[in-house]
Amino acid sequence: MGSETKEIVIISGKGGTGKTTFTAAFAVLAGKVVVADCDVDAADLHLLLNPKVLERHEFWSGHEAVIKEDLCSGCGVCQEFCRFKAIIQKNGKFVVDPFSCEGCGVCVRFCPENAIEFPERLCGEWMISQSRIGPMVHAKLLPTAENSGKLVAVVRKASQDLAKAHGIPLILVDGPPGIGCPVISSLTGAHAVVVIAEPTVSSEHDSERALNLARHFNIPAFFCVNKWDINPDGAERLEQMARNHGATILGRVSYNSAVVTALINGLTVFEMEGESFRLASREIKKVWNSLCEFIN
Amino acid sequence: MIIAVASGKGGTGKTTVAVNLAFVATPRPVQLLDCDVEEPNAHLFLGGQPAKKKEVSVMIPSVDEGKCSGCEECSNFCQFKALVVIGKTVLVFPELCHSCGGCRLVCPEQAITEVPRPIGVVETLQVRDDLTLIYGTLSIGVAMAPPLIREVKALASREVPLTIIDCPPGTSCPVVESVKGVDVILLVTEPTPFGLHDLTLAVDTIRTLGIPFGVVINKAGLNYSPLYDYLEKEKIPVLGEIPEDAAVAKAYAKGELPVYSVPGYRAKIEEIFRNLKAMVNGLEKM
Numbered sequence: 001m002g003s004e005t006k007e008i009v010i011i012s013g014k015g016g017t018g019k020t021t022f023t024a025a026f027a028v029l030a031g032k033v034v035v036a037d038c039d040v041d042a043a044d045l046h047l048l049l050n051p052k053v054l055e056r057h058e059f060w061s062g063h064e065a066v067i068k069e070d071l072c073s074g075c076g077v078c079q080e081f082c083r084f085k086a087i088i089q090k091n092g093k094f095v096v097d098p099f100s101c102e103g104c105g106v107c108v109r110f111c112p113e114n115a116i117e118f119p120e121r122l123c124g125e126w127m128i129s130q131s132r133i134g135p136m137v138h139a140k141l142l143p144t145a146e147n148s149g150k151l152v153a154v155v156r157k158a159s160q161d162l163a164k165a166h167g168i169p170l171i172l173v174d175g176p177p178g179i180g181c182p183v184i185s186s187l188t189g190a191h192a193v194v195v196i197a198e199p200t201v202s203s204e205h206d207s208e209r210a211l212n213l214a215r216h217f218n219i220p221a222f223f224c225v226n227k228w229d230i231n232p233d234g235a236e237r238l239e240q241m242a243r244n245h246g247a248t249i250l251g252r253v254s255y256n257s258a259v260v261t262a263l264i265n266g267l268t269v270f271e272m273e274g275e276s277f278r279l280a281s282r283e284i285k286k287v288w289n290s291l292c293e294f295i296n
Numbered sequence: 297m298i299i300a301v302a303s304g305k306g307g308t309g310k311t312t313v314a315v316n317l318a319f320v321a322t323p324r325p326v327q328l329l330d331c332d333v334e335e336p337n338a339h340l341f342l343g344g345q346p347a348k349k350k351e352v353s354v355m356i357p358s359v360d361e362g363k364c365s366g367c368e369e370c371s372n373f374c375q376f377k378a379l380v381v382i383g384k385t386v387l388v389f390p391e392l393c394h395s396c397g398g399c400r401l402v403c404p405e406q407a408i409t410e411v412p413r414p415i416g417v418v419e420t421l422q423v424r425d426d427l428t429l430i431y432g433t434l435s436i437g438v439a440m441a442p443p444l445i446r447e448v449k450a451l452a453s454r455e456v457p458l459t460i461i462d463c464p465p466g467t468s469c470p471v472v473e474s475v476k477g478v479d480v481i482l483l484v485t486e487p488t489p490f491g492l493h494d495l496t497l498a499v500d501t502i503r504t505l506g507i508p509f510g511v512v513i514n515k516a517g518l519n520y521s522p523l524y525d526y527l528e529k530e531k532i533p534v535l536g537e538i539p540e541d542a543a544v545a546k547a548y549a550k551g552e553l554p555v556y557s558v559p560g561y562r563a564k565i566e567e568i569f570r571n572l573k574a575m576v577n578g579l580e581k582m
């Protein structure tokens with residue numbers, strides 16, 4: 001890899017395996033880094049990094065059909081053409097169900113009375129912030145909003161611009177759960193993917209799909225088993241599976257309630273005092289060091 | 297009755313609660329729908345006979361180059377930038393297409409037809425005589441989950457008295473699609489800052505949709521008071537607390553069902569279900 005800024009995305013498939021905890025911990029260890037929270041549906045990284053918001057931007061994306069009652073003749077053409085069952089009848093009048101409308105514009109185009117307006121939709125906001133670790137870009141999708149993949153793309157673009165402007169060599173991306181649109185948007189074109197798994201049947205299933213997704217987009221994958229000691233046989237199976245998918249194993253981290261204690265204090269384990277925190281710190285640092293070996 | 301189990305944050309215990317509930321809830325038979333099609337997990341905890349498997353496709357445009365005049369009506373119309381015209385060639389980007397059919401309708405040359413594009417499968421598992429699971433699996437590389445979620449729900453029986461839906465995490469389109477038309481939502485949270493924060497997002501979403509809901513606190517025991525303060529302030533009914541228990545975590549890790557393997561767990565799930573029913577009955581009387 002060249003000298004350009006490197007973008008590393010942390011995903012898991014299944015939620016709750018430790019993505020955000022690892023992203024924050026890696027960021028503390030990296031030092032010079034831009035952090036991007038791409039879990040725009042349920043962003044949590046700010047709870048650990050407590051950033052000060054410097055810039056706030058509205059995120060407008062897509063459109064939404066709105067029937068103007070006074071112009072509507074009640075012909076029902078819109079309902080007939082809509083594939084999303086978004087045109088419903090309320091008290092004998094046709095209205096658009098905003099939760100079903102995908103903003104395709106078919107009804108707008110084919111309404112014989114031109115009675116359907118098509119305003120832009122406000123889907124959320126994104127922020128550039130300063131955290132105690134460094135610059136951070138994060139976002140908040142409005143409840144029930146669409147276009148999370150596009151918002152992810154906006155967050156990544158802003159992180160890349162920040163990294164370039166400040167000469168920062170690394171971007172750490174906290175990815176969303178799943179394998180669908182926001183995850184694909186988080187990892188396309190990235191330099192590496194780190195999959196955080198846990199030895200449960202669900203995570204065995206889901207982390208394999210996450211690795212398959214990385215392979216689908218030809219992105220080098222790294223693998224770490226979190227809470228490995230709750231099921232050592234499962235941890236062994238996970239690593240074998242990951243190797244079979246061409247991933248590089250970074251190491252294991254044991255189950256440690258100190259991580260949650262640190263979280264409740266809004267800190268990473270590196271910023272806490274005590275033996276249990278030191279143990280968690282040592283293990284995560286080992287994982288980070290092996291990742292650095294491969295990346296640099 | 298249709299109950300959705302959702303959470304906002306992933307990993308709080310949605311699937312565990314949904315699956316265990318499916319074994320104890322009444323009236324029976326029960327059908328369980330796994331709408332987390334990006335990462336379906338319920339089937340991992342359930343044995344049973346595979347009954348049906350259906351390939352699911354969405355319709356995407358196919359352009360007849362012989363008829364296409366390169367007028368760009370289709371690409372100008374498409375809100376999703378799924379068609380790009382270069383000279384007289386139309387490039388179709390299937391992963392961006394929402395299958396609205398608009399391009400076919402606006403093409404003045406009638407050069408566009410629609411062809412199926414496979415996005416995943418929906419499978420039915422007969423777990424027991426009184427329990428059916430229907431679950432969707434999105435293919436790797438496919439971006440849009442909602443069409444597959446719609447298919448899972450479309451295959452559900454209208455005759456079964458009780459349906460339980462295991463939802464995907466988050467607050468956007470896949471969740472909205474999953475909870476559409478349900479009678480009540482059971483939100484599973486955990487007493488941590490992440491659990492609380494994502495719960496508040498889920499509550500905002502559900503309130504926007506106007507669906508009744510109650511909360512289950514999973515992995516309880518951590519005395520994280522901000523969660524309890526929030527629930528009290530927002531007057532959100534707590535349907536039950538499931539204590540943090542290493543035995544449950546171990547059972548889950550191995551794909552076992554705690555209602556059968558962990559003492560006291562079944563009673564907890566039964567209590568949650570009773571409270572949920574009482575809440576729904578109370579709402580109906582209002």
